Amino acid sequence: MKHVIHSLGGRGGRRSVLVHGGAGDVAPERRPLHAAGCLRAAREGARVLSEGGSALDAVERAVRVLEDDPLFNAGTGACLNEEGHIELDASIMEGRGLRAGAVCALSDFAEPIAIARAALEDGRHVLYAAHGAARFARMKGFSPVGEAALITEAAREALAAAQQGIRATSWAGNTVGAVALDEGGLTAAATSTGGTVNKRVGRVGDSPLIGAGTYADDEAGAVSTTGHGEGMIRLVVAHSAVERMRAGIDAVDAASGIIAHLAERLDITGGVIALDRTGRFGLARSTATMSWAAVGDWGEESGV
């Protein structure tokens, strides 16, 4: 196999939050920044849990922190499509009632994960797209911020480089995600992204698709993915990893197993974070880097 798979895990426990900041190839000197950003988000998620919030509240909060951090290319700082516009994708799911909410191809809003959460709570539909997603967001009280507020200079430079065929020397993927377990045994997962740099208008990746980018089931565990969305969709990666845990495989082997399958079957790279129903975590990547952090009653850890 040409892709080298790195995996880690087996630790964790009660009241855990695990986040990722995207599979990619971050330059060595920038890696500590990415790990620190993930740790800030995971600590915020863990704080929500320690104040009595649910796993769903915790993953939403952790992803919101990452969306607002321009270092990570979701929400503010999201990558641009081939016409220089933002189209955001996000999804969230809880593992007890298997309720889920998602938005895709959404521009103008800074908090796609909160809008996905509103869809989950509303309960009528799972996934809202483009102007319908924007209309739903306004109906639920969210205000558009204007696309200009979300576009960063780094995103413009990344698009220009991609259109000139220049390979980025340092990139973090364009996705963030979180999985959590709370005291009551609820699991939850959330993923948010700008998609891929220079994508065609209307392209939707794996991140807003329940089963591909995000999945949670209290009987097994929770997963968020990052990487080549077209491959993630075709192998239904998040659900497949959860099903591995349901079959008794631990979180780290479930994560590395599905990333190996992605490499072998489709020759595609990516990363996965997984939390089993006891809160033990696992993560795997076939890219050079995937920043991450985990915080729980048992302690905290982070890395790239």
Ligand SMILES: NC(=O)C[C@H](N)C(=O)O
């Ligand atoms: N970097 C990423 O994780 C991108 C995301 N999976 C997508 O294809 O939209």
